Each structure stands twice: as C-alpha cells, then as structure tokens.
Amino acid sequence: MSVAVEHIATDQPPDAAKARDLDYGWHSDNQVQLLENGEAYFPKVFEALREARREILLETFILFEDKVGHELQHILIDAAQRGVKVVVSLDGFGCGELSPSFLGELADAGVTVQMFDPASKTLGVRTNWFRRLHRKIVVVDAAVAFIGGINFSADHLGDFGPEAKQDYAVQVTGPAVADLHHFALAQSGRQARARRGWRRRQQPPCAGSTEGEGLVRLIYRDNVRHRDDIEEAYIHALGQAQKRVVIANAYFFPGYRLLREIRNAARRGVQVQLIMQGQPDVLLAKLAARMLYDYLLKDGVVIHEYCQRPLHGKVALVDDDWSTVGSSNLDPLSLALNLEANVLIRDRAFNQQLYERLEILARDHCQTMPENRKPRLWLWRLTVGFLVFHVMRHFPAMTGWLPAHKPRLKPFEGQANDH
Template identity: 70%
Template sequence: MSASPMDKTTVDPVSAPPVSEPAVVDVEYRWQGNNRVELLENGEAYFPRVFEAMRQAKSEILLETFIVFEDKVGAELQAVLIDAARRGVRVTASFDGFGCGELSSGYLAALSDAGVHLQMFDPAPKHLGIRTNWFRRLHRKIVVVDGTFAFLGGINFSADHLADFGPEAKQDYSVEVQGPAVTDIHHFALLQCGRPVRAKYWWQRRRQRRSELAFSDHDGQVRLVYRDNGEHRTDIEEVYRQVLRTAQRRVVIANAYFFPGYRLLREIRNAARRGVEVRLILQGQPDMLVAKLAARMTYDYLLKSGVRIYEYCDRPLHGKVALVDEDWSTVGSSNLDPLSLSMNLEANVLIRDRGFNRQLFERLEDLSDNHCKVMSVDNAPRGRIWHMTVGFLVFHFLRHFPAWAGWLPAHKPRLKAFTAPTGSEPS
C-alpha cells in the first residue's frame, strides 16, 4: 500500500512535541585557527565521505538540509541514519518543508520509528496540487558528526549531484572541516534544531565588525557566517562586500543564482576598475531559466568595467563558492540572489588557507578555461527594445521583491516534530 504524501500527514497533533520557532541567534562566530579543511567537489566526493562519517558516529549526528529525494542517495541517507539511531547515536535531522515536500510519510516514518528526531521546517499543504510557502526557506546544508566532523556547502541529498544522473547532474561544492571551528558549527546546529546548549558569555555574544583581513596570517583559519531573519539579515552579503573592497589581485566567484543588489554589484565593478582580475562563473545551462535571464541583466554593467564573465554550459551549475587573492575563500549554501541574500536561512564558512585557496582556484580555473563560454561586450545577449524594457522591469521587481514581500502578512516559520501516523506503512 502506498503511503500518503508527507504534507498531509506530517505531524500527529496528539503525540508530537510542541511546535517551536527556529532559533534566533545573536552571536557572530569568531575566526578559529588550526583547522583542516577539505574541498569536496560534487556528490562523488561528498556522499562517500559524509556517509562514512555517519557510519562511524559514536554519539551524535546533526543534519540540516533543503532537499532530500527518495532516490538512491536519499535511500542511502535513510539507511545510514536508521542504523546510527538503532545503535544508540542521537540523530537529529531537520528537513525543509518545501524542498522535502515530496517525501512520503513512509520514508519519514521509517526514520522516526528507528529513533531519529525528525523535524520539518515550515511544512505546508498543497493547494490545487501546488506547494505553498515558497519563501523564507531552510536552505542550509550542514552535517555535524560527534562534534568532530562538520560538512557544509551547497550539496543536497539527491542523485542529481552525481554525474551518472545525466546532463542535468549539478556541478557543486562542499567542505569537510575538522578542528576548533567545528565547535562553532556544532553550537550553531544545536541552536537551530532546538537542542539545549551552554549559554555564550557576553564577550562571545557581542557582534564583531572587524575587517576580514584583520587577523592572524596563519593558514587553517575558519569562520562560520550565516543569514537569518533576525539579527543577521545581511551578514553574508556584508562579508562579500568587505573582501571585494580589499581585493588586490584576483577575485573568482562561481555562483548558481547570480542577481545581487546594487551595492554588491558596485563593489564587483569597482574591484575590476582598479585593476583586480575579477572572474564570474555563472550558469549557462541552468536548471531554472529565470536564473540565466536574471544574471544576464547584469552583464553589460559588469563587462564594460572589465569583469570577465563565463557561462558554464556542461551541466547546471549549483555551486556557491568564491575566492579573493591567494588565501581567502568561502563555500556555503548562499546564492547571490534576492532569496538567499534577503529571505532564506543560509550558512557559509569563510576560510583563510593558501593551500585550500589554491586548490579551489585550480578547480575553478579549469572550469572557466575548458568548460565555459566566455561572454564579452560584443556577444553579451541583447534583445529588441521590448526585451530590454521587460528586462529592466523584471530586474527592478526582483531586486525589490524581498522588501515588498516583507510588507505582506505572513506567519512565522515553525519547526514541527514528525511523528508517524498510526498504521503508516513504508512506501
């Protein structure tokens, strides 16, 4: 018998714990030194490593993700989490109610019955067959195992992050972190899933507005930065603007959904104007056409200032990475578009490590030099007058959409604990 969809049977109101609001955290995490950071490119590198860490877990697994599909990757995730929970590991998994909205109740019930503490971020029923609550999503992708290993980036738990998925397989990146910075990522993940944590002292809570360059010159420096709808609405965008202002030699940004605001566009343009080599790697074969159309509205403005733009055409680009000069890098879940910069819950790690920077640069250089179409002022897409007019209107609508959406009546997103309905069967 086939189980009913998750969005119809998510919470048993009798036995489920009280609904809670996602944590609003007023802490800005410090740079932490002496970390080991490994770049994981695509599912081929990411899934084996994260699943192996989960299989070796002794006490705790914390997971936050935007998407899980019931494909071979989702099936392996389910099996690994169930096995961990049955051998006594405390497993807490937070799934986004929109991105995971197609999961069956059977899939979720199997996790819950095994002892996985399963939470849905703002699930919503379908109306006329269409999922609702498109905005303010849990878009982070974080895994922390035993407080020792942390994985963070843009890769969801779905088979479309593997090359054998075919032409629609995504190009993406994540990192594995070991070292003192894992303590901060662990602390953040505990807060987000509603678990009790030791209170931060006042000197740990205060906001730190230091320059991104004002710290020790040693490698292995890592800092967690995140975006929420409370005290940290612009933190990720501000980091980008800071490092662009101080860039001296090169900037490489590879981003799936590129449609930043005026201030960030201006910093990118200004860096190129003062002689910094600025390279953007954007989608040429997008999974959503609107992403390509929106990004192309910025091309003339940037190309005329000397920015080099590459469209990756082998398959959809899903990465959210950047590097500046020879030592600063970032990997995370945040796109440079209105949803990520103004509405979604996001998390990136900032990395100061020359070896990591060099490795990421080599990967991105190969991508841009061998797998991309180079855009120029002459071949930048242009249309008729009505195309340009529509483009202008769309640009300004999308740019101001988050602010307008904030004026509309809206509920506060909730974390809901999943309890399997009585008599549910795996699908």
C-alpha cells in the same frame, strides 16, 4: 506507528529569536578539505556518519527517495539503533514530497525528524515558497562538520546524466567545528543544550588583515538580526581585493551594492571572473543574470557561462587566501529570504586548490562572453534589476503577515508527541 516528526515554523517567537542571535568568530588551526560534487562529498559524509558514536546533526534543503536518499536513511537508522542521537532537519518545500513511510522508518528507529515550514498543497500547488531552510550542514560528534551547496540527492552524481549538478562543499575539522556544532544545535531547537560547553573564542583581526592558515569563520543569514551577514562578507572581501576575484554562483542576481563592488574591483585592475549558469535548471536564473552582463562587461569583468551541465555551486575566492563555500546564492532568494550558512576560509592552500578547480571549469567547460559585446539598454536593465531585488528584500516582512508564517513549533499532525 509513532512518528517523531516536528513542524518548525519559518521564524521563532521573539524570545527564541533573541536567544539565537549568534555571532561566530575566526578560529585558527583548522583543516578544510574541498569536496567537489557528490562523488567526493557523499563518501566522506557517509563515512563520518557510520563512525558516529554520540551525535549526528543534519540539515538539508533537499532529500530525495533515490539511491542517495535511501543510503542516507539506512545509515541514520543504523546510527540511531546503536544509540547515537540523530536529529534531521528538513525543509518543507525542498523535502515536501517525502513519503510518510520514508520518514516513519527514520522516526521508528529513534531519529528525530523536523520539518521546517511544512505546508500541504492548495489546488495541487505548494504554497511554502518563501523563507526556505536552504542550509546544508552535517555535524558528527562535534568533531567533524560538512557545509556547502550539495543536497542529498542523486542529481549530484555524474551518472545521473546531463542534468547532474556541478557543486562544492567542504569538510572541516578543528576548533571551528565547535561553532558549527553550536549553531546546528541552536537552529534545531536545542538551544539550552547548545549553550552548555560552548564558549565564544577571541576573534583574530578582521578578514581584511587576518594572516595565517586554517582560519575558518561561520556566517549565516536569517530573517531576524543577521539578514545581511553573507552579503556584507562578500562586499568587504571585494573591497579589499588586490589581485583576483573568482565567483562561481548558480543563481546570480545580487543587489546594487554587491554589483558595484564587483565592478569597482575590476576598474582598479583586479582580475574579476564570474562563472554563471549556461545550462540552468531554472531558465529564469539565466535570464536574470544576463540582465546584468552589460553593466559588468563594460568595466572589464570576465563572465563565463558553464555549459557542460547545471551549475549549482556557491563559492568564491579573493586574492591568495580568502574563500567562501556554502549554501548562499547571490540572488534575492538567498540574500533576502532563505535561511543560509557559509564558511569563510583564510588559507592559501585551500584558496589555490579552489582556484585551480574553477580555472579548469572556466577553461574547459565554459563559453566566455565577448568583451566587445555591444551594451544594450544596460542602464534600463540595471534599474529594473535594482527595483526587483529591493522589492524582494522587503518581501520577508510581507510574508510574515500570512497565517502560514505564524511562529510556532508543533508536533506533526496525526502523529505522536512523545520524542
């Protein structure tokens, strides 16, 4: 069996890193559709994949061999067999349990499967914890794109049970898809092809003053020159907020600068709501977020904990037209370690739709932290949080010393190199 599976290391060589230092601007006249949970997301993505005629680019952090994963596998195999170019990029940690037979069936059909930073277990434990490919992007025929926080796994569907995740993604059509397509090509190691036919468009004014509808901009975080782009986008939008801010984020433990902007927005009269995990899939995430509650509550930030099922969303809105949806949490892993991607959206109708969905979540399925909660050692908690976050921020440089993170691109061990 000739399995076309590649291993992609966590960082690229200096020349490749420079080539991938990509900046993307605002594009107008896009259509953006909010997709809530797997019930909305999977049918839209699978329909687009079935209709693909030329190319499918797919990146995901998690792909499981469950009913969702098997349906995706069958669709991709069918696409490859009818001549569609299919490139699938998987994270070595999140997809580390995929069986050789599952990957082999994809490869034998002509699908190019790439594994980002794979590592075998040491004493039964996986060692590739850091610098994960955490993005979730699908681009079909350079005409339609999907981006958000939803993985290809059945735990994003309500019938999974109490542990089913609450999450969000968007479908994008219009001029911004060209940037998503270019980015996905470049990150899959196909930079030369990606550069042909792609031109950077003139940017409208910055996010704080852009007017119009259907404006979309791709932003991303890497470990080279775009380490802070997503964090800076949040900070800029919060600094411009005048009316309302709603942030729904699964893993909330941001650095001090972002915390300060959230607090300052509330101090100047902006209605600031945070929706956090009340029923987390990782208990440490809830404990970390609660370290920050006293600091935020005392300045008027309203904090909700979503208790119906695990919250996995990574979305936010500011005032009446700014929104963001993507893969990035507001914690050290996403803001200082992982490879992430979000879209910024300037569109009043989309902003209102997202606001209404989050309001229902907060009103009907959350418990609200009391405003008169007595502060308990909040200064000590903030200091500890500050130190932990900024130690983690410098952790990528330290992990880069490890042999497992030497930049290299090599064929899957024991498999063919012809692809």
